[in-house]
Amino acid sequence: MANSEASRPVLDPRAAGARRFVGKVVVVAGAGQGIGRASARRFGEEGASVMVADIVAASARKVADELGAAGVATGTFVGDLCELKDCRALMASTKERFGRIDVLAVIVGGTIWAQPFQYYTPEQIEAEVRRSFWAPMWLCWSALPYMIEQRSGAIVNLATSAVVGRYRVPYAAAKGGVIALSTSLSKEVARYGIRVNVVAPHGTDADDRIIPRDYGVNIKATELPREEAEERDRHFGGKGLFGVGEMIRTEVPMGRKAEAVEQAAAIAFLASDDASYITGQVLPVTGGATFPF
């Protein structure tokens, strides 16, 4: 390691000195906080140039600044990645800024509400699917021309243990679709040297969350009958969506939530050449919870 690097801030000590992404360009969609931010830091730690994309300008800026202070080349993109035109603009902007796109990590998504399916309104359901299904669909579609032209690339999408959880059926269904998008697409693009995989997290701490789950969504949660609300809160463990409640105790053998850096480590593995023979797979990062796909 060069002396000039000796004093740079460490973005992610878990990398243990690895520099698997030197010379690579990584787009992190949904990089502003939580798993996305942790992934951006891990990629930056390992030598990547990182395009930090988020719906919130201040969040993208904050992460880009962190990475920049550690000597990482960054760009930022602010837009609504549920919209195809923004996804295309993100890829064009990355190409323009860095000349290529080696890795696309699609973190954007996440359930907006937690309530039994029958209490979702049609508008809420559409909002969930828009956020968690369409973003990966449009992002993959937009990145493909660049990766096919390069004859190389790695895409990592996110699924969720919610596919066998409760209280977020529309989100679960969207992520089931994302899994099939990944497994099916991987078979088509293997011939171009492009890999597509999925990380499936369970409940993950996002201590750095500043943007609420319903950001930009002009719809309220449904008023639940008291006993329904109480049952849900027992499941999730309190007021927030993800405390430590029955869900962690009954579903997760490790008995704790993940740290965002643990999800980022798995995402970085699948995006790296360490996974050069792995495509079309779902890697559950669930503290031991059984994943059904």
Place this chain on the structure above:
Amino acid sequence: MANAAILDPAAAGARRFEGEVAVIAGAGQGIGRATARRLAQEGAAVMAADLIEASAERVRSELVEAGAKAATFAGNLSELDNCRALMARTKDVFGRIDVLVNVVGGTIWTQSFQYYTPEQIEAEIAKSFWPPMFLCWAVLPYMIEQRAGAIVNLATHAVASRYRVPYAAAKGGVIALTTSLAKEVAQYGIRVNVMAPHATQADDRVTPRNAGIALAASELPPEERAERDRFFGDGFVGERVGEFLELEIPMKRFSRASEQAAAIAFLASDDASYITGQVLPVGGGATYPF
């Protein structure tokens, strides 16, 4: 460490196993040897265990030459006594056991199930089912006492393929051993996972698949034999590529042993600290049924 880069450049400078002790069961060649090199590259002290003493010694001397700590154990790991002796020796030499990688196993023959003799079937199970079972059992007391540890077992894409049913069944058992054990030992900080390779080149193979087994392959009728050979190509993973590559693997190539080792290293490392009881298929895009 100065010349450790020669063991496995894929590590890209990582030292995730600094200060850790790894037992590689079946370290003499192929995926086992590649795993020993990768873990040592990243700082592990390695106990290279193999049925063949010369193979274990070859790996030990490679690692030591590159500046890593390594020792050998020679023995038949289908036998519980040897598995216990391996763990005792590792504790004795290195003081602890952080990682156990069970690479030992692999199909002995390729033929349709009805041509297997009962003796052949028992030999396949002895080679591919019992070592992970006994190795996991033998290492647990050490890892439970430490309240830490990571085990990686190997499965195979053969569970969804042809011509090696007993081996496939053995590895199906290894998967269940892993997923079930993972839930029991999570409370002790021990993780247990499976890496499921597809066809992998082992250019360094010196020990034949039937080493130590005094049984011949079955004589197959000519048309059976021809069909199997079309499927596998020339030899099991041969020069001439068989139909199975086209049929089963979207990437349409064999893997290198170092690609399997990279996945094993990931699961064994703290990068996988929230991953247990999972099967990671490293199959060039082949669909994995578990």
